[in-house]
Amino acid sequence: MSSLLTNSTAMTALQTLRSVSGQLASTQTRISTGQRVSTAADNAAYWSIATSMRSDNAALAAVSDSLGLSAATVDTEYTALNTVIGDKDSGLVKLQALLVEAKTAGIDRSKIQADVTQIQAQLKSTAQSATINGINWLSIDVTPSSSTATPTSFNLVSSYSRVGSTPTIGTITVTTATYALYTTGGSTASGILDTVTGNSTTGFASVSSLNIGSLTDSATDQAKLDGYIAQVTAAIGTVASAAANLGAVKNRISTNTEFVKNLMDSVDRGIGQLVDADMNQESTRLSALQVQQQLGVQALSIANNSSQSILSLFR
16 A cells, blocks of 8 residues: 555665664774773673773782882892892902901901901991882881881782682782891891890900901900801801892792783783674674665665655546
8 A cells, every 4th residue: 555644665764774873883883992892881791890800900000010119129139138248359258258367377457457347338338228219128227116117027019819809919028127237226236237246255246346456366366256257157148048038039029020911911811802892893794784874775765755656646
């Protein structure tokens, strides 16, 4: 039946054109954003998961930055400890050699003390210079109940994970007393190089304060020299142990840094699999929908013109 009031063919063509135009708009949005799920309306479940994963990646990026700062801090302290240990020309190794040399009968120990004094000053300067971002683990302040006191330990952020809605922050704990060479603010010095040790035979002194300038070849003074040599030798072992400990921490930070970067890449790939658009598929769909749109417009035009044929019935 031909009807002047109702053109069912045109209505069908219009519905088809609207559907094609909607699909075309959706495809163009995917192409422009590169995502097939860019809002919760596209796919609520995938959008929610992707949003949580992006949040996790932001936390991992913060962990990566923190690891970078931690690596710089550990490297600074590690370098200073190695300098303090020194070699045959500097540091504790040189100090030990000078004390052994001072055992020589008839030697002028006051001249040797001049070198010892310079080494002691250099050791303290090295420890005080091992500061980065206001942190120093080698020369610390142990003043009780003071806001300026160095914390007894530092927690270096090393990892982040989330199970359900519960986040977990992994840390590497560094105890400052393990690396302290010098201390200030306490009733007694407790650093590796400023702790006073000895007895009535070997004398009372610390590595940073021992003085051999007035010692002689007497048995008593020779015993003191033996005590000083043993003290410096023990200090070398303790500082070397502290440096080895920091080396292990340094290696762990390096490993965690690489792992966090790989984990961030993995999360990015996971997000992409959930929400990214397949551009090859979208390109093909765009071409098809553009043709369908053109055909829909043509079909609607034909349907609208069909009403003109009714006029021929009244001629």
